[in-house]
Amino acid sequence: AAKKFKDAYSQNPTFIPSALAHANALIKREKCVKATEVIKNAWRIKPHPGLVEPFCLGSEAKDELAVLKATHRLVFANRDHPESLIALARAALGARLWGEARTHLKALTPEHDTHEEARVCRLWAKLEESENQDIAASQNWLTQASLASGDPAWICGTCGNAVIEWSVLCGNCGRFATLNWDRPRHVSRQTLSGAENNMALAITND
Numbered sequence: 001a002a003k004k005f006k007d008a009y010s011q012n013p014t015f016i017p018s019a020l021a022h023a024n025a026l027i028k029r030e031k032c033v034k035a036t037e038v039i040k041n042a043w044r045i046k047p048h049p050g051l052v053e054p055f056c057l058g059s060e061a062k063d064e065l066a067v068l069k070a071t072h073r074l075v076f077a078n079r080d081h082p083e084s085l086i087a088l089a090r091a092a093l094g095a096r097l098w099g100e101a102r103t104h105l106k107a108l109t110p111e112h113d114t115h116e117e118a119r120v121c122r123l124w125a126k127l128e129e130s131e132n133q134d135i136a137a138s139q140n141w142l143t144q145a146s147l148a149s150g151d152p153a154w155i156c157g158t159c160g161n162a163v164i165e166w167s168v169l170c171g172n173c174g175r176f177a178t179l180n181w182d183r184p185r186h187v188s189r190q191t192l193s194g195a196e197n198n199m200a201l202a203i204t205n206d
Helices: 002-011 016-028 032-045 049-058 064-078 082-094 098-108 118-132 135-147
Strands: 153-156 179-182 186-191 199-204
Touching (some): 002 016, 049 082, 082 098, 082 118
Antiparallel strands (some): 153 179
C-alpha cells in the first residue's frame, strides 16, 4: 500500500489526497523527515489546511509552542498565501501569543472589521474573547461567521455534496473522482418586489 501511495504521489504531487496518503504512510513507518519534506513540497505548490496536522505530527511537535514553530517551518516557502496566514493565526492562538495571532488575522482582513470567510471570523472571535475577554466583539465576529462564506470542503462536481475528507467515490451520488476542494454553495436571502413582497432563496456560487 505504501508503494502505491508513493506512486500516486509521484504521478501528481499537487493532488493533496495523494500527498497526504504518502506522507501518512511514511510517518507510520517512522520516516518522518521524508514525510515532512513531502508535506512542505505540497504546501509550496498548493497550500491546504489538511497538511498542517500531519506535518506537526511528523515534526514531533509535543506542545502548542512547538506546533507554532512547526507551522512556521511548513509555510515558509509560501508565507503570504491566505492558507499560510490562517494556519499561523490558528497556531498562534493555540500558543496564546495574541499579538502574533492578531498580526496574521489583520493581514487576512484589510478592513479589520469584516471578512467573507466563516473560519477567519471564528478565529477573530476566539482572539477577542481570549485576549481581551471582549464578549461583545467576539459575538459580533460569530454573527459575521454565520453570514460569511462556508468553510472550504471537498465538493462533488456532480451533486454538490460537501464532505471534510476526500474519497474516491462521492458518498451521496456514488460518482467516481468527482470531489474537488472548493467552497460550498452560498445561500443568501433576497427580498422580491411585488404585491406580496415574498422572500426567495437565491443560490449562487462564491
